[in-house]
Each structure stands twice: as structure tokens, then as C-alpha cells.
Amino acid sequence: MPRLPPHLLHRAHAHSPLLPLLLPPCRDAPSALSELRWLRAHAATTSQPLRPLCERRRRGEPLQYILGTQPFGELEILCRRGVLIPRQETEDLIHRLAALLATTNPPTTRPLRILDLCTGTGCIPLLLHSLLPASTTTLAIDISPRAIHLARRNLRHNVGLGALPASAAQNVTFQRGDVLDVPKLLDAVRAHFGPGEGGGRGVVDVVVSNPPYISARGFDVETAASVRRYEPRLALVPAADVKCELCTKTF
Amino acid sequence: MISTTTLRPATAAAAYICHRCITRQLVRHRRRPQLRFQSTDAGGASSPAITRLPGGLLRRAQQLSKEHAELERKLSDDYNKRTATRVGQLTGVSRALKDYEDALNNLKELHELVTDRTLDADLRAEAASDITATEDSLSTLSAALTRALVPPHPFAHLPALLEVRPGTGGSEASLFANDLLKMYTTYCTLRGWPVSMVSHTPTTEGGDGITEAIFSVDVPGAYDTLRGEAGVHRVQRVPATEKQGRTHTSTATVMVLPSFESMEPGEGEEDPDSIIDMKDVRIDIMRARGAGGQHVNTTDSAVRMTHLPTGLVAAIQDSRSQHKNREKCLLVLKSRVAAVRRAEREAEELALRRGVAKVNAGRADKLRTYNYIQNRITDHRCGFSLHDLPSCMEGITLGTLMEQVRKWQMERDVENLDPDA
Numbered sequence: 001m002p003r004l005p006p007h008l009l010h011r012a013h014a015h016s017p018l019l020p021l022l023l024p025p026c027r028d029a030p031s032a033l034s035e036l037r038w039l040r041a042h043a044a045t046t047s048q049p050l051r052p053l054c055e056r057r058r059r060g061e062p063l064q065y066i067l068g069t070q071p072f073g074e075l076e077i078l079c080r081r082g083v084l085i086p087r088q089e090t091e092d093l094i095h096r097l098a099a100l101l102a103t104t105n106p107p108t109t110r111p112l113r114i115l116d117l118c119t120g121t122g123c124i125p126l127l128l129h130s131l132l133p134a135s136t137t138t139l140a141i142d143i144s145p146r147a148i149h150l151a152r153r154n155l156r157h158n159v160g161l162g163a164l165p166a167s168a169a170q171n172v173t174f175q176r177g178d179v180l181d182v183p184k185l186l187d188a189v190r191a192h193f194g195p196g197e198g199g200g201r202g203v204v205d206v207v208v209s210n211p212p213y214i215s216a217r218g219f220d221v222e223t224a225a226s227v228r229r230y231e232p233r234l235a236l237v238p239a240a241d242v243k244c245e246l247c248t249k250t251f
Numbered sequence: 252m253i254s255t256t257t258l259r260p261a262t263a264a265a266a267y268i269c270h271r272c273i274t275r276q277l278v279r280h281r282r283r284p285q286l287r288f289q290s291t292d293a294g295g296a297s298s299p300a301i302t303r304l305p306g307g308l309l310r311r312a313q314q315l316s317k318e319h320a321e322l323e324r325k326l327s328d329d330y331n332k333r334t335a336t337r338v339g340q341l342t343g344v345s346r347a348l349k350d351y352e353d354a355l356n357n358l359k360e361l362h363e364l365v366t367d368r369t370l371d372a373d374l375r376a377e378a379a380s381d382i383t384a385t386e387d388s389l390s391t392l393s394a395a396l397t398r399a400l401v402p403p404h405p406f407a408h409l410p411a412l413l414e415v416r417p418g419t420g421g422s423e424a425s426l427f428a429n430d431l432l433k434m435y436t437t438y439c440t441l442r443g444w445p446v447s448m449v450s451h452t453p454t455t456e457g458g459d460g461i462t463e464a465i466f467s468v469d470v471p472g473a474y475d476t477l478r479g480e481a482g483v484h485r486v487q488r489v490p491a492t493e494k495q496g497r498t499h500t501s502t503a504t505v506m507v508l509p510s511f512e513s514m515e516p517g518e519g520e521e522d523p524d525s526i527i528d529m530k531d532v533r534i535d536i537m538r539a540r541g542a543g544g545q546h547v548n549t550t551d552s553a554v555r556m557t558h559l560p561t562g563l564v565a566a567i568q569d570s571r572s573q574h575k576n577r578e579k580c581l582l583v584l585k586s587r588v589a590a591v592r593r594a595e596r597e598a599e600e601l602a603l604r605r606g607v608a609k610v611n612a613g614r615a616d617k618l619r620t621y622n623y624i625q626n627r628i629t630d631h632r633c634g635f636s637l638h639d640l641p642s643c644m645e646g647i648t649l650g651t652l653m654e655q656v657r658k659w660q661m662e663r664d665v666e667n668l669d670p671d672a
Contacts, residue, residue, distance in 0.1 A: 011455060014456060014457050015455055016457070026550075029455065031568075033455075034550075034551075034552075034553075064548070064550075067571075071552075071570070071572030071573075071575065072572075073574050074574065084545070085548055087543075087544060088536075088549065088552070088573055089543055089544055210545075212545070213544075213545065214546065218546075222546050223545075223547070224546060227546065227547060227548050231548065235545075
């Protein structure tokens with residue numbers, strides 16, 4: 001990563017003494033200015049001093065953990081240490097998926113059934129629920145109890161904000177489970193959606209997942225320092241003994 | 252005639268009085284008061300208080316009023332939505348014309364009354380005093396008729412989007428841009444109009460200056476009120492940064508755009524200007540280079556949209572939500588595209604009408620000067636000066652200034668009006 005030129009730091013300091021703190025994690029002036037503005041607004045609403053927040057950011061702590069939220073489509077997703085922060089790419093992808101589902105003809109007349117694996121903050125099922133018809137039922141699985149706890153809070157939080165319909169509380173379910181333990185997972189899915197029609201097919205219509213996909217070496221080399229040091233390894237690097245069992249089985 | 256009362260004592264006191272004066276005084280009681288006899292049709296014209304309508308305008312008004320009467324008759328036979336809309340549009344003109352003609356007839360009768368020698372003096376004096384009142388009302392009525400005739404701006408009903416940017420003058424210009432921004436926002440707040448900041452970029456050097464500010468006034472009709480503000484505003488003052496007390500001249504530009512956010516397509520009057528094909532829009536999301544996804548966690552939510560056919564660009568990085576930035580960006584882009592299209596169409600129409608554009612308040616010309624040293628704001632278009640700068644900068648007296656501009660605008664519109672349309 002190139003060094004920050006000193007003149008940039010000087011100019012930043014002239015603008016605000018706190019701005020140089022934000023330059024190392026942001027790398028350029030416009031995004032540092034934006035972050036300073038958001039941090040300032042956050043400090044004002046929660047009436048805490050601004051400098052400690054900027055210091056935390058300087059050390060590389062993700063902005064979303066400091067502010068506690070990340071906008072995700074129309075939703076506001078709460079972010080806490082130990083659970084992966086939703087990414088903008090995911091947001092984009094889910095919007096496309098929802099548009100695709102809205103235009104393609106459903107195979108059945110019953111409401112759509114969605115299974116989300118490795119749900120994390122629950123951002124994917126919640127955003128899908130806000131974009132698709134309210135009758136859509138979703139089961140979301142994560143191995144981390146923290147993630148499940150936060151995902152349930154996110155559901156309540158967004159219903160409270162009015163970003164999600166009240167029916168979301170019944171139609172979106174978060175369950176703790178290990179996606180690599182396939183028999184148990186299948187049992188949980190069947191228990192939730194029913195046995196399906198004929199030969200175990202048609203239990204769910206859509207499977208979405210943003211699973212950990214970074215290799216152990218990639219985690220050490222390719223990831224941004226802020227991600228490596230502050231976000232959970234569990235959500236980024238899959239367990240060492242992953243076999244492609246899921247791929248061979250069909251729902 | 253004025254001298255008669257003063258002359259009477261003079262006759263007694265003076266040693267000599269010319270023959271003609273003496274005769275005039277002595278005969279006076281047997282004579283009728285002096286009157287103008289040619290004042291029938293030109294009666295109004297003799298008084299400078301009346302601004303008479305140009306013949307073409309009056310003809311147009313009569314024509315529209317006739318159409319109104321015909322359509323109304325048709326409407327009473329069978330109801331038709333389109334005809335009803337047209338009648339609604341013409342009602343204003345027809346009513347204004349009727350008021351104007353009534354007043355004109357009234358004036359004529361009053362003049363006849365005054366000249367009528369069979370009536371007694373009291374009644375005639377009363378009629379004479381009525382004449383001035385009618386003349387006054389006639390001038391306001393003719394102004395009202397002009398207003399009804401001049402077609403309302405096609406975007407007059409829309410909320411407005413105001414953009415303030417510094418022009419020439421460096422940091423002083425950016426400070427002045429901030430002053431202007433404050434002036435407009437407080438003006439809107441004082442009027443009870445909600446103002447929402449779309450984009451606010453302070454200068455990188457620090458201080459109060461801005462490099463750009465865009466805010467929307469989400470009130471229907473705000474565009475009509477504010478559109479006169481668009482252009483180059485010039486300031487003459489000793490800047491805060493100036494150490495030797497020299498006066499500087501700097502400028503800031505204000506752009507006023509109609510905001511299409513809340514526009515509902517009303518009965519067949521949706522404006523095509525604001526419609527853009529999303530296929531023509533290139534959306535750039537400014538995100539960090541290199542690996543994406545789970546590897547990095549970017550907070551950069553800036554969105555930039557380019558309208559390819561016109562090359563217009565809008566960039567927004569205000570909100571943390573890329574989703575919201577996208578919406579805002581599209582809003583800004585649409586307004587810009589519509590403004591360009593409208594400016595093109597207006598220029599085209601004007602050029603067609605006049606052959607050569609006579610009046611042109613182009614963007615390049617300064618339209619107002621804020622002179623802090625003389626405590627004066629002068630609008631160069633209407634030539635009006637306001638001698639209370641602080642209260643205007645606080646948005647209190649800005650309204651009077653805008654009212655003057657409005658009058659000027661109206662006059663210009665009348666001038667641009669095609670008399671044969």
C-alpha cells in the first residue's frame with residue numbers, strides 16, 4: 001500500500017485536526033471527509049466525544065462496528081463484533097436476485113420458500129423479505145449463536161423502523177445449525193417447511209448463501225488489515241475439513 | 252382657473268388689473284367649469300396612471316374569452332374531461348378580461364356623467380373623484396389580465412432544487428457561496444418551507460466556505476418563486492481574510508432547477524423533459540480497487556451517474572447507504588437533464604418567435620450585486636436596490652427583492668409573448 005503523502009496529511013489537518021486520523025484507513029480525502037461527517041453525526045446523536053471514535057477508526061476498526069449499523073437496501077442492519085459486516089456487493093446481488101425472482105414464473109402457486117445458509121447478520125433474508133411478497137417464508141441458518149442473536153435483533157429492529165412488514169416476524173426464522181452437518185441440516189429444513197412433494201423434492205425453492213470462502217493463506221495475505229483484525233475469522237475462512245457434500249445432495 | 256380664488260382679494264387691493272383678467276373673473280359665475288370635450292375614447296389615455304394593454308394582447312384576450320364562452324356552452328350540452336380542463340385554463344383570462352372591460356365601461360360612463368350639464372354639481376364632483384379610483388383599479392386590472400394571459404411556466408407547480416457554487420474569487424467566493432446558502436435556507440425556513448440538504452461539500456481548506464451545496468425545497472410551486480434567483484451573484488466587500496482592508500469583488504453562482512421527485516403524471520400533462528431512459532444512464536460506483544467481497548470492507552458509498560446522450564453527470568456521496576445515494580443521484584441527474592432540455596427548448600422557441608433574441612438574461616451576466624460597504628443589494632435586471640443588506644442576508648427582506656424581480660420577469664414574458672399566437 002502506498003504511503004500517504006505528508007502534504008495530504010497537512011491539508012487534512014488544516015480542514016479538521018481529526019481528519020488525519022481517518023486518512024490511513026480511508027486512503028483518500030473524499031471518503032475520509034465522508035466518514036468524518038458520519039462519525040460527527042453519530043457523536044452528536046449519541047452525545048459522545050468525537051475524538052475517541054476517530055481514534056478507533058484510525059486503528060482500523062470498521063466504521064460499521066463504531067457506528068453500530070450498516071445501511072442495506074432500505075434496511076438498517078445492526079453490526080456487532082463477532083458477526084460479519086454486510087457488504088455492498090451482497091446488497092447489489094440481492095437486489096438483482098429479487099428482480100430475477102419477480103420476473104420469472106414461480107413453479108408453484110404457493111408462497112416462495114427460501115433457505116439462507118450462513119446468514120450472519122441476517123441481512124440477506126431480511127432484504128429479500130422486504131423486496132419479495134410478504135408471504136414468502138424463509139429459514140436462515142448460522143453456526144454462530146452471536147450471529148443468530150444479532151439476526152433476530154435485526155428482524156425486530158427493522159420491523160420497528162417500519163422497513164419490514166410486521167409479518168416478517170412470523171415468516172423469517174433464524175436457527176442455529178451447522179451447514180456442514182448435512183443430515184441434521186436436512187432434518188431441520190424438512191421440519192420447518194414440511195416434507196415437500198414427492199421424493200423429497202420441492203421443499204425449498206431458492207437457496208442463498210454467502211458462506212466463508214477465503215483460503216487460510218488468502219486470509220493472511222489478501223484480506224484488508226481491518227477485516228483481518230476485526231471481523232470474525234469464522235465468517236471468512238471455512239473449516240479445514242470441508243467436503244463438497246452439500247453440492248452433491250439436492251433439496 | 253386655479254388663480255380665480257386668489258385673484259378675488261387681489262382685485263380689491265391691486266391698483267391695476269388687466270382687462271382680460273377682470274372680465275374672466277366677472278363672467279366666471281355664468282360660465283360652466285372648464286372641461287375637456289374630446290375625452291371620450293381617449294379619456295383613459297390622458298391619464299398616465301393607466302397602463303393600457305397593447306392591442307395584440309387585448310385581441311388575444313378577447314379571442315380566448317370567446318373560446319371560453321363557446322366551450323362553456325358546449326360543456327353544458329355534454330360533459331367532456333378535456334374540454335373541462337381547457338375551460339378551467341381559460342376561466343382566468345376570461346374573468347380578468349371581463350373585469351377589465353367592466354372597469355373601462357365604468358370609466359366611460361363616469362366621464363359622460365361629468366360632462367353632463369343637466370346633473371347637479373355635487374354629483375359631478377363625486378363622479379370626478381370616482382374617475383381617479385377607477386383609473387387606479389384599471390391599471391391593476393390590466394396587470395392582472397396580462398398575468399392571466401402570459402402562460403405560466405411549465406414547471407411552475409414543481410418543488411425546486413437549488414445549487415450554490417462559488418465562482419471567481421477563491422476562498423472569499425466560497426465564503427460568499429455559504430452566505431448565499433444560508434440566506435436561501437433561512438428564507439425558506441421563514442416561509443415555512445421544508446428544506447432538505449441533498450449535498451453539502453465544505454472546502455478542503457477549512458473555514459465556513461463551501462465548494463458546492465445542493466438543497467431541495469419540497470413545496471409545490473417553490474420553483475416558480477425561486478427561479479428568478481438563478482444566475483451569477485456578485486459580492487463587493489472586505490473579506491475576512493483580507494489584511495489591508497481592500498474591497499474584493501467575487502461571485503457565486505446559483506442554479507435553480509425544478510425537482511421532479513414528487514411529480515405525479517396529471518391528466519395528460521406529464522412533462523417529457525424529466526423522463527430519461529435508464530439504458531442511457533451509466534452508473535459508476537466508486538469503490539476501492541483490488542479484491543472485493545469479503546476481503547475488504549469499504550465504506551465508500553459514492554455513486555456517479557452519467558446521462559450519455561447529453562453528457563451530464565451527477566455524483567452523490569452524502570449518505571452511507573449506496574441505495575439512497577443512487578436515488579438522490581438519479582433525482583439530481585433528472586433535474587439537470589430536464590433543465591438543459593428546457594433551456595434548449597426555450598431558446599429555440601424564443602429564436603423562432605423573435606428571429607433575433609432581443610432580451611437575454613444569460614447565465615454569464617451578473618444579475619445581482621451585494622455591496623456590504625454601501626449596505627446595498629442591487630438587482631441589475633430590474634434595477635431595484637435594497638438598502639438593508641443584513642436583513643436580506645437573513646432572509647427577511649429577500650422576499651421584496653424577489654417580488655421586484657418577479658415583476659420584471661412578468662414584463663419580460665409579456666414582451667416575449669407572441670402577439671399573433
